[in-house]
Amino acid sequence: MLTLILQALINGVLLGGVFALLSSGLSLYFGVARVANSAHAAFAILASHLAFWLYTLWGIDPLVSVLAVVPILFITGVIYQRILIIPVIQQPPLTKLALTFFVAIGVENAMILCWKNIYRSIAVPYSMVSISLGEISIPLIRLVTFLISIITLILLMVIIKYTKVGKAIRATADNREAAQICGININYIYMLTAGISFSLAGIGGVILGLLFAFYPAVHVFWIGKLYTIVILGGIASIGGSFIAAFIIGFLDAFIGTFTSIMWSSIVSWVILLLTLLLRRGGLFGR
Amino acid sequence: MHSELRILEVDKINVFYEELQVLWDVSFYVKEGEMVGLLGANAMGKTTVLKTISGLLKPKSGKIIFCGRRVDQLPPHKIVESGLIHIPEGRQLFPNMTVLENLEMGAYTKRAWEKIKDNMEFVFQLFPRLKERKYQLAGTLSGGEQQMLAIARGLMACPKFIMLDEPSLGLAPKLVEQVYDTINRINDAGATVLIVEQYVGYALQVVKRAYILENGRITLEGKSEELLHNDHVKKAYLGL
Numbered sequence: 018m019l020t021l022i023l024q025a026l027i028n029g030v031l032l033g034g035v036f037a038l039l040s041s042g043l044s045l046y047f048g049v050a051r052v053a054n055s056a057h058a059a060f061a062i063l064a065s066h067l068a069f070w071l072y073t074l075w076g077i078d079p080l081v082s083v084l085a086v087v088p089i090l091f092i093t094g095v096i097y098q099r100i101l102i103i104p105v106i107q108q109p110p111l112t113k114l115a116l117t118f119f120v121a122i123g124v125e126n127a128m129i130l131c132w133k134n135i136y137r138s139i140a141v142p143y144s145m146v147s148i149s150l151g152e153i154s155i156p157l158i159r160l161v162t163f164l165i166s167i168i169t170l171i172l173l174m175v176i177i178k179y180t181k182v183g184k185a186i187r188a189t190a191d192n193r194e195a196a197q198i199c200g201i202n203i204n205y206i207y208m209l210t211a212g213i214s215f216s217l218a219g220i221g222g223v224i225l226g227l228l229f230a231f232y233p234a235v236h237v238f239w240i241g242k243l244y245t246i247v248i249l250g251g252i253a254s255i256g257g258s259f260i261a262a263f264i265i266g267f268l269d270a271f272i273g274t275f276t277s278i279m280w281s282s283i284v285s286w287v288i289l290l291l292t293l294l295l296r297r298g299g300l301f302g303r
Numbered sequence: 304m305h306s307e308l309r310i311l312e313v314d315k316i317n318v319f320y321e322e323l324q325v326l327w328d329v330s331f332y333v334k335e336g337e338m339v340g341l342l343g344a345n346a347m348g349k350t351t352v353l354k355t356i357s358g359l360l361k362p363k364s365g366k367i368i369f370c371g372r373r374v375d376q377l378p379p380h381k382i383v384e385s386g387l388i389h390i391p392e393g394r395q396l397f398p399n400m401t402v403l404e405n406l407e408m409g410a411y412t413k414r415a416w417e418k419i420k421d422n423m424e425f426v427f428q429l430f431p432r433l434k435e436r437k438y439q440l441a442g443t444l445s446g447g448e449q450q451m452l453a454i455a456r457g458l459m460a461c462p463k464f465i466m467l468d469e470p471s472l473g474l475a476p477k478l479v480e481q482v483y484d485t486i487n488r489i490n491d492a493g494a495t496v497l498i499v500e501q502y503v504g505y506a507l508q509v510v511k512r513a514y515i516l517e518n519g520r521i522t523l524e525g526k527s528e529e530l531l532h533n534d535h536v537k538k539a540y541l542g543l
Contacts, residue, residue: 181407181411181416184400184404184407184408185408185411187397187399187400187404188397188400188404188408191397191398191399191400192395192396192397192398194359194391194395195391195395195396195397196397196408197357197358197359197378197379197380198357198359198379198383198388198389198391198395199383199408199409199411199456199460200379200380200383200384200411200412200415200460201380201408201411202378202380203380204378
Protein backbone atom coordinates (compact mmCIF):
# COMPACT_ATOMS: atom_id res chain seq x y z
CA MET A 18 0.00 0.00 0.00
CA LEU A 19 2.77 2.38 0.96
CA THR A 20 4.57 1.57 -2.25
CA LEU A 21 1.42 2.28 -4.21
CA ILE A 22 1.03 5.65 -2.56
CA LEU A 23 4.67 6.49 -3.12
CA GLN A 24 4.37 5.39 -6.73
CA ALA A 25 1.28 7.55 -7.17
CA LEU A 26 3.06 10.52 -5.63
CA ILE A 27 5.97 10.18 -8.02
CA ASN A 28 3.63 9.76 -10.97
CA GLY A 29 1.77 12.82 -9.78
CA VAL A 30 4.89 14.95 -9.75
CA LEU A 31 5.94 13.73 -13.19
CA LEU A 32 2.48 14.31 -14.62
CA GLY A 33 2.12 17.68 -12.87
CA GLY A 34 5.24 19.03 -14.56
CA VAL A 35 3.82 18.22 -17.99
CA PHE A 36 0.43 19.72 -17.08
CA ALA A 37 2.21 22.83 -15.83
CA LEU A 38 3.98 23.22 -19.16
CA LEU A 39 0.77 22.77 -21.14
CA SER A 40 -1.23 25.18 -19.03
CA SER A 41 1.48 27.87 -18.78
CA GLY A 42 0.99 28.96 -22.38
CA LEU A 43 -2.75 29.15 -21.91
CA SER A 44 -2.56 31.37 -18.84
CA LEU A 45 0.25 33.51 -20.28
CA TYR A 46 -1.77 34.28 -23.40
CA PHE A 47 -4.84 35.05 -21.34
CA GLY A 48 -2.94 37.18 -18.87
CA VAL A 49 -1.31 39.33 -21.50
CA ALA A 50 -3.74 39.53 -24.41
CA ARG A 51 -6.95 38.58 -22.57
CA VAL A 52 -7.56 35.78 -25.02
CA ALA A 53 -8.97 32.55 -23.60
CA ASN A 54 -7.50 30.39 -26.32
CA SER A 55 -9.71 27.30 -26.60
CA ALA A 56 -7.56 26.17 -29.53
CA HIS A 57 -4.51 25.78 -27.29
CA ALA A 58 -4.84 22.01 -26.93
CA ALA A 59 -5.81 21.59 -30.59
CA PHE A 60 -2.49 23.09 -31.59
CA ALA A 61 -0.72 20.93 -29.01
CA ILE A 62 -2.31 17.84 -30.57
CA LEU A 63 -1.28 19.16 -33.99
CA ALA A 64 2.27 19.21 -32.63
CA SER A 65 1.83 15.60 -31.43
CA HIS A 66 0.92 14.65 -34.98
CA LEU A 67 3.84 16.57 -36.45
CA ALA A 68 6.20 14.74 -34.11
CA PHE A 69 4.49 11.46 -35.01
CA TRP A 70 4.94 11.95 -38.75
CA LEU A 71 8.50 13.21 -38.45
CA TYR A 72 9.28 10.06 -36.49
CA THR A 73 7.29 7.65 -38.65
CA LEU A 74 8.37 8.99 -42.03
CA TRP A 75 11.93 10.02 -41.37
CA GLY A 76 12.78 8.42 -38.07
CA ILE A 77 13.50 11.71 -36.37
CA ASP A 78 13.31 11.30 -32.61
CA PRO A 79 10.60 13.56 -31.12
CA LEU A 80 13.15 14.93 -28.67
CA VAL A 81 15.02 16.21 -31.73
CA SER A 82 12.07 17.13 -33.92
CA VAL A 83 10.68 19.28 -31.11
CA LEU A 84 13.37 21.77 -32.14
CA ALA A 85 11.60 22.08 -35.49
CA VAL A 86 8.09 21.93 -34.05
CA VAL A 87 8.71 24.92 -31.76
CA PRO A 88 9.50 27.48 -34.50
CA ILE A 89 6.61 26.17 -36.62
CA LEU A 90 4.22 26.64 -33.72
CA PHE A 91 5.76 30.01 -32.85
CA ILE A 92 5.07 31.34 -36.34
CA THR A 93 1.60 29.80 -36.26
CA GLY A 94 0.92 31.67 -33.01
CA VAL A 95 2.12 34.98 -34.41
CA ILE A 96 -0.06 34.57 -37.50
CA TYR A 97 -3.01 33.45 -35.34
CA GLN A 98 -2.78 36.63 -33.28
CA ARG A 99 -2.19 38.87 -36.30
CA ILE A 100 -4.91 37.50 -38.59
CA LEU A 101 -7.58 36.22 -36.23
CA ILE A 102 -7.32 37.90 -32.86
CA ILE A 103 -6.26 41.49 -33.61
CA PRO A 104 -9.42 42.20 -35.65
CA VAL A 105 -11.60 41.15 -32.69
CA ILE A 106 -9.39 42.37 -29.85
CA GLN A 107 -11.87 45.10 -28.85
CA GLN A 108 -14.83 42.71 -29.01
CA PRO A 109 -16.42 41.22 -25.89
CA PRO A 110 -14.70 38.13 -24.39
CA LEU A 111 -17.45 35.84 -25.67
CA THR A 112 -16.68 36.76 -29.28
CA LYS A 113 -13.04 35.88 -28.81
CA LEU A 114 -13.89 32.70 -26.96
CA ALA A 115 -16.27 31.59 -29.71
CA LEU A 116 -13.68 32.41 -32.34
CA THR A 117 -10.95 30.36 -30.66
CA PHE A 118 -13.42 27.53 -30.13
CA PHE A 119 -14.24 27.42 -33.84
CA VAL A 120 -10.54 27.52 -34.69
CA ALA A 121 -10.09 24.49 -32.42
CA ILE A 122 -12.83 22.65 -34.28
CA GLY A 123 -11.28 23.74 -37.58
CA VAL A 124 -7.84 22.45 -36.63
CA GLU A 125 -9.41 19.19 -35.45
CA ASN A 126 -11.28 18.73 -38.72
CA ALA A 127 -8.23 19.56 -40.77
CA MET A 128 -6.30 16.88 -38.87
CA ILE A 129 -9.11 14.38 -39.36
CA LEU A 130 -9.21 15.16 -43.09
CA CYS A 131 -5.46 14.70 -43.43
CA TRP A 132 -4.86 11.82 -41.08
CA LYS A 133 -8.22 10.32 -40.03
CA ASN A 134 -9.50 10.32 -36.48
CA ILE A 135 -7.56 7.28 -35.30
CA TYR A 136 -5.43 6.52 -32.26
CA ARG A 137 -1.73 6.97 -32.67
CA SER A 138 1.24 6.82 -30.39
CA ILE A 139 4.91 7.51 -30.88
CA ALA A 140 6.71 4.30 -30.04
CA VAL A 141 10.29 5.36 -29.51
CA PRO A 142 12.64 2.52 -28.56
CA TYR A 143 13.17 3.87 -25.07
CA SER A 144 9.48 4.20 -24.32
CA MET A 145 9.49 0.90 -22.43
CA VAL A 146 12.59 1.59 -20.32
CA SER A 147 12.04 2.09 -16.63
CA ILE A 148 14.25 2.98 -13.74
CA SER A 149 13.62 0.83 -10.70
CA LEU A 150 14.06 2.07 -7.18
CA GLY A 151 13.19 -0.91 -5.03
CA GLU A 152 9.55 -1.63 -5.74
CA ILE A 153 8.95 1.71 -7.37
CA SER A 154 9.50 2.06 -11.06
CA ILE A 155 9.87 5.30 -12.95
CA PRO A 156 9.37 5.17 -16.71
CA LEU A 157 12.39 6.87 -18.25
CA ILE A 158 10.21 8.76 -20.74
CA ARG A 159 8.16 10.30 -17.95
CA LEU A 160 11.29 11.44 -16.18
CA VAL A 161 12.79 12.92 -19.34
CA THR A 162 9.60 14.73 -20.34
CA PHE A 163 9.21 16.00 -16.79
CA LEU A 164 12.71 17.47 -16.90
CA ILE A 165 12.09 19.04 -20.30
CA SER A 166 8.88 20.60 -18.95
CA ILE A 167 10.57 22.01 -15.88
CA ILE A 168 13.56 23.35 -17.80
CA THR A 169 11.23 25.00 -20.31
CA LEU A 170 9.22 26.58 -17.51
CA ILE A 171 12.35 27.88 -15.79
CA LEU A 172 13.50 29.35 -19.09
CA LEU A 173 10.09 30.98 -19.55
CA MET A 174 10.23 32.41 -16.05
CA VAL A 175 13.73 33.82 -16.57
CA ILE A 176 12.67 35.46 -19.84
CA ILE A 177 9.53 36.96 -18.33
CA LYS A 178 11.21 38.12 -15.15
CA TYR A 179 14.59 39.40 -16.25
CA THR A 180 14.71 40.34 -19.94
CA LYS A 181 13.59 43.68 -21.29
CA VAL A 182 11.01 42.11 -23.56
CA GLY A 183 9.80 39.89 -20.71
CA LYS A 184 9.25 42.96 -18.58
CA ALA A 185 7.37 44.57 -21.45
CA ILE A 186 5.15 41.48 -21.59
CA ARG A 187 4.41 41.82 -17.88
CA ALA A 188 3.87 45.56 -18.22
CA THR A 189 1.35 44.97 -21.02
CA ALA A 190 -0.45 42.39 -18.89
CA ASP A 191 -0.47 44.76 -15.92
CA ASN A 192 -1.72 47.92 -17.61
CA ARG A 193 -2.25 48.09 -21.34
CA GLU A 194 -2.61 51.87 -21.65
CA ALA A 195 0.35 52.58 -19.39
CA ALA A 196 2.42 50.19 -21.50
CA GLN A 197 1.45 52.07 -24.64
CA ILE A 198 2.46 55.45 -23.28
CA CYS A 199 5.81 53.98 -22.24
CA GLY A 200 6.46 53.31 -25.92
CA ILE A 201 5.64 49.61 -25.90
CA ASN A 202 4.10 48.40 -29.15
CA ILE A 203 1.42 46.25 -27.60
CA ASN A 204 0.42 44.55 -30.83
CA TYR A 205 3.99 43.35 -31.16
CA ILE A 206 3.91 42.14 -27.56
CA TYR A 207 0.62 40.32 -28.20
CA MET A 208 2.04 38.58 -31.26
CA LEU A 209 5.19 37.63 -29.41
CA THR A 210 3.13 36.31 -26.50
CA ALA A 211 0.98 34.27 -28.87
CA GLY A 212 4.17 32.89 -30.41
CA ILE A 213 5.55 31.92 -27.02
CA SER A 214 2.21 30.45 -25.93
CA PHE A 215 2.00 28.34 -29.09
CA SER A 216 5.63 27.25 -28.71
CA LEU A 217 4.81 26.02 -25.22
CA ALA A 218 1.78 24.19 -26.66
CA GLY A 219 4.16 22.71 -29.24
CA ILE A 220 6.62 21.34 -26.69
CA GLY A 221 3.70 20.15 -24.56
CA GLY A 222 2.11 18.47 -27.57
CA VAL A 223 5.26 16.58 -28.48
CA ILE A 224 5.50 15.42 -24.88
CA LEU A 225 1.84 14.34 -24.88
CA GLY A 226 2.58 12.36 -28.02
CA LEU A 227 5.39 10.58 -26.23
CA LEU A 228 3.37 9.85 -23.11
CA PHE A 229 -0.15 9.10 -24.30
CA ALA A 230 -2.06 7.82 -27.27
CA PHE A 231 -3.70 10.62 -29.23
CA TYR A 232 -6.12 11.32 -32.06
CA PRO A 233 -7.29 14.62 -33.56
CA ALA A 234 -10.43 14.98 -31.45
CA VAL A 235 -8.61 14.30 -28.18
CA HIS A 236 -7.83 18.00 -27.83
CA VAL A 237 -11.31 18.43 -26.33
CA PHE A 238 -10.30 16.21 -23.41
CA TRP A 239 -7.07 18.16 -22.92
CA ILE A 240 -8.49 21.66 -23.20
CA GLY A 241 -11.01 20.66 -20.50
CA LYS A 242 -8.17 19.59 -18.25
CA LEU A 243 -6.12 22.71 -19.02
CA TYR A 244 -9.02 25.05 -18.37
CA THR A 245 -9.59 23.24 -15.08
CA ILE A 246 -5.96 23.86 -14.17
CA VAL A 247 -5.82 27.54 -15.10
CA ILE A 248 -9.17 28.33 -13.54
CA LEU A 249 -8.23 26.46 -10.37
CA GLY A 250 -4.94 28.35 -10.26
CA GLY A 251 -6.53 31.70 -10.98
CA ILE A 252 -6.69 32.41 -14.68
CA ALA A 253 -3.83 34.65 -15.82
CA SER A 254 -1.71 33.65 -12.83
CA ILE A 255 1.13 31.55 -14.23
CA GLY A 256 2.37 30.76 -10.73
CA GLY A 257 -1.14 29.72 -9.70
CA SER A 258 -1.62 27.42 -12.65
CA PHE A 259 1.80 25.91 -11.96
CA ILE A 260 0.64 24.80 -8.52
CA ALA A 261 -2.81 23.81 -9.80
CA ALA A 262 -1.12 21.66 -12.46
CA PHE A 263 0.54 19.63 -9.73
CA ILE A 264 -2.71 19.33 -7.77
CA ILE A 265 -4.44 17.92 -10.87
CA GLY A 266 -1.37 15.80 -11.62
CA PHE A 267 -1.54 14.21 -8.17
CA LEU A 268 -5.29 13.67 -8.47
CA ASP A 269 -4.89 11.97 -11.82
CA ALA A 270 -2.06 9.83 -10.55
CA PHE A 271 -4.05 8.72 -7.51
CA ILE A 272 -7.18 8.12 -9.53
CA GLY A 273 -5.11 6.13 -12.02
CA THR A 274 -3.49 4.10 -9.26
CA PHE A 275 -6.49 3.36 -7.10
CA THR A 276 -9.50 3.46 -9.41
CA SER A 277 -9.84 3.78 -13.13
CA ILE A 278 -8.37 6.67 -15.13
CA MET A 279 -11.89 6.97 -16.58
CA TRP A 280 -12.74 8.99 -13.47
CA SER A 281 -10.07 11.56 -14.15
CA SER A 282 -12.16 13.72 -16.46
CA ILE A 283 -15.17 13.64 -14.20
CA VAL A 284 -13.12 14.66 -11.19
CA SER A 285 -11.59 17.47 -13.27
CA TRP A 286 -15.00 18.76 -14.22
CA VAL A 287 -16.22 18.64 -10.65
CA ILE A 288 -13.17 20.65 -9.55
CA LEU A 289 -13.80 23.12 -12.35
CA LEU A 290 -17.43 23.53 -11.31
CA LEU A 291 -16.61 23.84 -7.63
CA THR A 292 -13.94 26.46 -8.35
CA LEU A 293 -16.34 28.47 -10.46
CA LEU A 294 -19.10 28.21 -7.88
CA LEU A 295 -17.10 28.74 -4.72
CA ARG A 296 -14.00 30.68 -5.63
CA ARG A 297 -14.25 32.20 -9.06
CA GLY A 298 -10.83 33.85 -8.86
CA GLY A 299 -9.21 30.45 -8.37
CA LEU A 300 -6.92 29.47 -5.52
CA PHE A 301 -4.40 32.20 -6.23
CA GLY A 302 -6.43 34.68 -8.26
CA ARG A 303 -6.83 38.28 -7.32
CA MET B 304 14.55 78.85 -23.53
CA HIS B 305 11.47 80.40 -25.11
CA SER B 306 11.18 80.37 -28.83
CA GLU B 307 8.33 81.23 -31.12
CA LEU B 308 8.30 77.73 -32.56
CA ARG B 309 5.08 75.86 -31.82
CA ILE B 310 6.28 72.45 -30.72
CA LEU B 311 2.70 71.20 -30.36
CA GLU B 312 -0.29 72.35 -32.30
CA VAL B 313 -3.73 70.89 -31.78
CA ASP B 314 -6.05 71.96 -34.55
CA LYS B 315 -9.83 71.58 -34.21
CA ILE B 316 -9.95 68.04 -32.93
CA ASN B 317 -13.27 66.30 -32.43
CA VAL B 318 -13.19 63.19 -30.30
CA PHE B 319 -15.90 60.63 -29.59
CA TYR B 320 -16.39 57.79 -27.13
CA GLU B 321 -18.43 55.46 -29.28
CA GLU B 322 -21.31 57.73 -30.33
CA LEU B 323 -20.81 60.34 -27.67
CA GLN B 324 -18.84 63.42 -28.64
CA VAL B 325 -16.59 64.59 -25.81
CA LEU B 326 -14.31 67.12 -27.51
CA TRP B 327 -15.58 69.83 -29.84
CA ASP B 328 -13.19 71.66 -32.18
CA VAL B 329 -10.48 71.81 -29.52
CA SER B 330 -7.55 73.93 -30.68
CA PHE B 331 -4.51 75.12 -28.81
CA TYR B 332 -0.76 75.31 -29.13
CA VAL B 333 2.33 75.13 -26.97
CA LYS B 334 5.56 76.88 -27.86
CA GLU B 335 8.92 75.27 -27.34
CA GLY B 336 10.12 75.66 -23.76
CA GLU B 337 6.78 76.91 -22.49
CA MET B 338 4.81 75.69 -19.50
CA VAL B 339 1.12 75.80 -20.35
CA GLY B 340 -1.97 74.81 -18.42
CA LEU B 341 -5.05 73.06 -19.68
CA LEU B 342 -7.47 73.75 -16.88
CA GLY B 343 -11.03 73.03 -15.94
CA ALA B 344 -13.30 71.13 -13.58
CA ASN B 345 -13.60 67.37 -13.45
CA ALA B 346 -15.08 65.45 -16.39
CA MET B 347 -14.71 68.35 -18.83
CA GLY B 348 -12.55 66.34 -21.23
CA LYS B 349 -9.06 67.27 -20.08
CA THR B 350 -7.83 63.71 -19.80
CA THR B 351 -9.40 62.95 -23.17
CA VAL B 352 -7.31 65.71 -24.73
CA LEU B 353 -4.13 64.15 -23.36
CA LYS B 354 -5.14 60.66 -24.41
CA THR B 355 -5.80 61.90 -27.92
CA ILE B 356 -2.44 63.65 -28.14
CA SER B 357 -0.63 60.55 -26.90
CA GLY B 358 -2.43 58.39 -29.45
CA LEU B 359 -4.57 56.31 -27.09
CA LEU B 360 -7.63 57.84 -28.73
CA LYS B 361 -7.99 58.87 -32.36
CA PRO B 362 -9.74 62.12 -33.25
CA LYS B 363 -12.57 61.83 -35.75
CA SER B 364 -11.43 65.04 -37.34
CA GLY B 365 -8.77 67.67 -36.82
CA LYS B 366 -5.00 67.60 -36.72
CA ILE B 367 -2.30 67.22 -34.11
CA ILE B 368 1.15 68.40 -35.12
CA PHE B 369 4.21 67.70 -33.01
CA CYS B 370 7.64 69.04 -34.03
CA GLY B 371 6.29 69.83 -37.47
CA ARG B 372 4.93 66.33 -38.05
CA ARG B 373 1.36 65.08 -37.99
CA VAL B 374 0.97 62.56 -35.17
CA ASP B 375 -2.79 62.14 -34.87
CA GLN B 376 -2.89 58.87 -36.80
CA LEU B 377 0.26 57.36 -35.30
CA PRO B 378 0.12 54.53 -32.75
CA PRO B 379 1.08 55.57 -29.20
CA HIS B 380 4.53 53.94 -29.23
CA LYS B 381 5.54 55.97 -32.31
CA ILE B 382 4.46 59.15 -30.57
CA VAL B 383 6.53 58.24 -27.50
CA GLU B 384 9.53 57.67 -29.76
CA SER B 385 9.24 61.25 -30.99
CA GLY B 386 9.71 62.51 -27.41
CA LEU B 387 6.12 63.39 -26.54
CA ILE B 388 5.50 61.84 -23.15
CA HIS B 389 2.18 61.46 -21.35
CA ILE B 390 2.39 61.27 -17.58
CA PRO B 391 -0.99 59.92 -16.58
CA GLU B 392 -2.73 60.39 -13.31
CA GLY B 393 -0.94 58.42 -10.56
CA ARG B 394 -2.79 55.15 -10.56
CA GLN B 395 -1.70 54.34 -14.10
CA LEU B 396 1.38 52.35 -13.10
CA PHE B 397 2.35 48.71 -13.39
CA PRO B 398 1.13 47.66 -9.93
CA ASN B 399 2.62 44.16 -10.00
CA MET B 400 6.06 45.35 -11.02
CA THR B 401 8.71 46.88 -8.79
CA VAL B 402 9.53 50.58 -8.71
CA LEU B 403 12.74 49.82 -10.57
CA GLU B 404 10.91 47.86 -13.27
CA ASN B 405 8.37 50.64 -13.67
CA LEU B 406 11.21 53.06 -14.29
CA GLU B 407 12.83 50.68 -16.75
CA MET B 408 9.60 50.51 -18.70
CA GLY B 409 9.60 54.31 -18.81
CA ALA B 410 12.90 54.04 -20.67
CA TYR B 411 11.58 51.43 -23.09
CA THR B 412 12.36 53.27 -26.31
CA LYS B 413 15.78 52.73 -27.86
CA ARG B 414 16.71 56.38 -27.45
CA ALA B 415 15.92 56.36 -23.73
CA TRP B 416 17.32 52.89 -23.04
CA GLU B 417 20.77 54.09 -23.98
CA LYS B 418 20.63 56.73 -21.26
CA ILE B 419 18.89 54.64 -18.66
CA LYS B 420 21.69 54.83 -16.10
CA ASP B 421 21.98 58.62 -16.10
CA ASN B 422 18.24 59.09 -16.08
CA MET B 423 17.79 56.62 -13.24
CA GLU B 424 20.31 58.57 -11.18
CA PHE B 425 18.52 61.81 -12.06
CA VAL B 426 15.08 60.63 -10.97
CA PHE B 427 16.42 59.06 -7.79
CA GLN B 428 18.01 62.41 -6.98
CA LEU B 429 14.68 64.08 -7.64
CA PHE B 430 12.73 61.53 -5.60
CA PRO B 431 15.00 59.88 -3.01
CA ARG B 432 11.89 58.14 -1.66
CA LEU B 433 11.67 56.03 -4.78
CA LYS B 434 15.27 54.92 -4.39
CA GLU B 435 14.47 53.64 -0.91
CA ARG B 436 11.60 51.67 -2.36
CA LYS B 437 13.32 50.40 -5.49
CA TYR B 438 12.34 46.78 -4.99
CA GLN B 439 8.84 47.39 -3.69
CA LEU B 440 5.85 46.63 -5.92
CA ALA B 441 4.35 49.82 -7.33
CA GLY B 442 0.87 48.73 -6.22
CA THR B 443 1.95 48.85 -2.58
CA LEU B 444 3.18 52.46 -2.66
CA SER B 445 1.24 55.29 -1.04
CA GLY B 446 -0.71 57.70 -3.24
CA GLY B 447 2.01 60.32 -3.13
CA GLU B 448 4.73 57.82 -3.93
CA GLN B 449 2.72 56.50 -6.85
CA GLN B 450 2.38 60.01 -8.20
CA MET B 451 6.14 60.49 -7.89
CA LEU B 452 6.72 57.19 -9.66
CA ALA B 453 4.40 58.16 -12.51
CA ILE B 454 6.34 61.40 -12.99
CA ALA B 455 9.71 59.67 -12.62
CA ARG B 456 8.69 57.02 -15.15
CA GLY B 457 7.82 59.75 -17.63
CA LEU B 458 11.17 61.44 -17.10
CA MET B 459 12.96 58.16 -17.86
CA ALA B 460 11.81 58.54 -21.47
CA CYS B 461 14.08 61.52 -22.30
CA PRO B 462 11.05 63.71 -22.96
CA LYS B 463 11.11 66.78 -25.20
CA PHE B 464 7.56 67.48 -24.17
CA ILE B 465 5.70 66.22 -21.14
CA MET B 466 1.99 66.28 -20.52
CA LEU B 467 1.01 65.83 -16.88
CA ASP B 468 -2.46 64.74 -15.90
CA GLU B 469 -3.49 66.11 -12.50
CA PRO B 470 -0.03 65.94 -10.91
CA SER B 471 -1.49 67.18 -7.63
CA LEU B 472 -4.35 64.70 -7.42
CA GLY B 473 -4.66 63.14 -4.00
CA LEU B 474 -1.50 64.74 -2.66
CA ALA B 475 -1.02 66.61 0.59
CA PRO B 476 -0.45 70.36 0.04
CA LYS B 477 3.21 70.07 0.93
CA LEU B 478 3.71 67.34 -1.64
CA VAL B 479 1.84 69.35 -4.24
CA GLU B 480 4.38 72.11 -3.82
CA GLN B 481 7.22 69.64 -4.12
CA VAL B 482 5.76 68.11 -7.26
CA TYR B 483 5.32 71.53 -8.87
CA ASP B 484 8.86 72.45 -7.87
CA THR B 485 10.02 69.38 -9.70
CA ILE B 486 7.97 70.25 -12.77
CA ASN B 487 9.51 73.72 -12.76
CA ARG B 488 12.98 72.23 -12.65
CA ILE B 489 12.19 69.91 -15.53
CA ASN B 490 10.88 72.87 -17.49
CA ASP B 491 13.99 74.89 -16.68
CA ALA B 492 16.07 71.96 -17.88
CA GLY B 493 14.55 72.44 -21.32
CA ALA B 494 11.45 70.25 -21.55
CA THR B 495 8.23 71.82 -22.71
CA VAL B 496 5.37 71.17 -20.29
CA LEU B 497 1.60 70.91 -20.61
CA ILE B 498 -0.23 70.55 -17.32
CA VAL B 499 -3.79 69.41 -16.89
CA GLU B 500 -5.17 70.57 -13.57
CA GLN B 501 -8.51 71.09 -11.88
CA TYR B 502 -7.14 73.38 -9.17
CA VAL B 503 -7.33 76.32 -11.50
CA GLY B 504 -6.26 78.95 -9.00
CA TYR B 505 -3.18 77.06 -8.00
CA ALA B 506 -2.20 76.12 -11.53
CA LEU B 507 -2.53 79.71 -12.76
CA GLN B 508 0.17 80.73 -10.32
CA VAL B 509 2.54 78.18 -11.78
CA VAL B 510 2.02 78.31 -15.54
CA LYS B 511 2.53 81.36 -17.75
CA ARG B 512 -0.32 80.71 -20.13
CA ALA B 513 -3.44 78.60 -19.96
CA TYR B 514 -6.54 77.32 -21.69
CA ILE B 515 -9.82 76.67 -19.93
CA LEU B 516 -11.73 73.61 -21.06
CA GLU B 517 -15.45 73.43 -20.35
CA ASN B 518 -17.79 70.70 -21.59
CA GLY B 519 -15.31 69.59 -24.19
CA ARG B 520 -14.69 73.06 -25.61
CA ILE B 521 -11.92 75.58 -25.08
CA THR B 522 -13.80 78.57 -23.67
CA LEU B 523 -10.98 80.85 -22.57
CA GLU B 524 -7.32 81.28 -23.20
CA GLY B 525 -4.67 83.75 -22.21
CA LYS B 526 -1.81 84.70 -19.98
CA SER B 527 -2.20 83.52 -16.43
CA GLU B 528 -2.43 87.00 -14.91
CA GLU B 529 -5.18 87.91 -17.37
CA LEU B 530 -7.12 84.76 -16.56
CA LEU B 531 -6.72 85.36 -12.85
CA HIS B 532 -8.52 88.67 -13.35
CA ASN B 533 -11.15 87.35 -15.70
CA ASP B 534 -14.65 87.59 -14.23
CA HIS B 535 -15.78 84.17 -15.36
CA VAL B 536 -12.66 82.49 -14.01
CA LYS B 537 -13.01 84.36 -10.74
CA LYS B 538 -16.60 83.28 -10.32
CA ALA B 539 -16.41 79.72 -11.60
CA TYR B 540 -13.02 78.62 -10.32
CA LEU B 541 -11.62 80.98 -7.73
CA GLY B 542 -14.73 81.36 -5.64
CA LEU B 543 -14.46 85.13 -5.66
